Amino acid sequence: MSDTRIDPEETDKPQSVDAFRGRLLTERRLFTNRMLEAGAWVLDNQRIVALETLSVMAHKSKLTPSIFVRLAKAMGFDGFSDMQKLFRAPLHEVYPASLSERISHSQGDEVVHDPADISAVGRSFCRANSASLAHLSGRFGELPLNAAIDRIMAARTVHIIGLDRSFPVAAYLSYALRRADIQTIQITGIGSQASDQVAVMRPDDLLVSISFPPYAQTTLDATSAARAAGHKVIAITDSPVSPITEDAAEVLTVDDAELHGFRSLTAVMSLVQTLAIGLAYRRRDAGDLDLDQINA
Missing domain, CATH: 1.10.10.10 (Winged helix-like DNA-binding domain superfamily/Winged helix DNA-binding domain)
Incomplete structure (x- = not known):
């Protein structure tokens, strides 16, 4: 190219x-x-x-x-x-010169003064996660959450893929949607290639693709295959221009704290919980679901 x-x-x-x-x-x-x-x-x-x-x-x-x-x-x-x-231009402060480590997040950096103090690392990571959650909270109004819920409810079957760091996010979303009586399949690649699992998708099926840097190649390939087959895709990722967002029907972006490549799951888990709970309320209001019986 x-x-x-x-x-x-x-x-x-x-x-x-x-x-x-x-x-x-x-x-x-x-x-x-x-x-x-x-x-x-x-x-x-x-x-x-x-x-x-x-x-x-x-x-x-x-x-x-x-x-x-x-x-x-x-x-x-x-x-x-x-x-x-x-x-x-937008910066009004610079990095301190003597920091040992930094936990990066959407609102700047959280300083870890002594990386050998594991309690201090934990407290710093909690503060960084709090900043990530605050950032997400301020962005909910601009995310196409209702449109994503509409697509999930309209789908025959929702297929969800998220591998490596994104695997627990995909697993939780699959579980939560099933608890809300949404027919859901988690694509794992276990027992067969992920592309084979995508190939059995039928018309009106939806793919929810979850991927963050370094983007799992299997997720990228499966998302491309679903898109090429004409299936709608909801992308949950870090950036509007990440590899899984091309031609996606809806894009939900989220930032999480990171230290040396170890990324938090706090904000993205809150995002998918919001999706699942919002969908459950929508189904309850339609008379299709008794929330008191979910116990999830």
């Missing part, structure tokens, strides 16, 4: 982070897959982009420095430094 789909000479650079996000999302077909991956990482790690060097970004993202440069130019910037100014 070529890295020259966009002519920077014909592209006005975004004037805000929101404009950057909007262009990446609405014009995603003009960017290469690597550029989209870099763009999603940039949006998910804005403080690092604003305050660190290209080499640090490359190390943390496991992407090459050149892909960030190509992304910047494709966006209309003169180069990476010009793009970096966009992400520096």
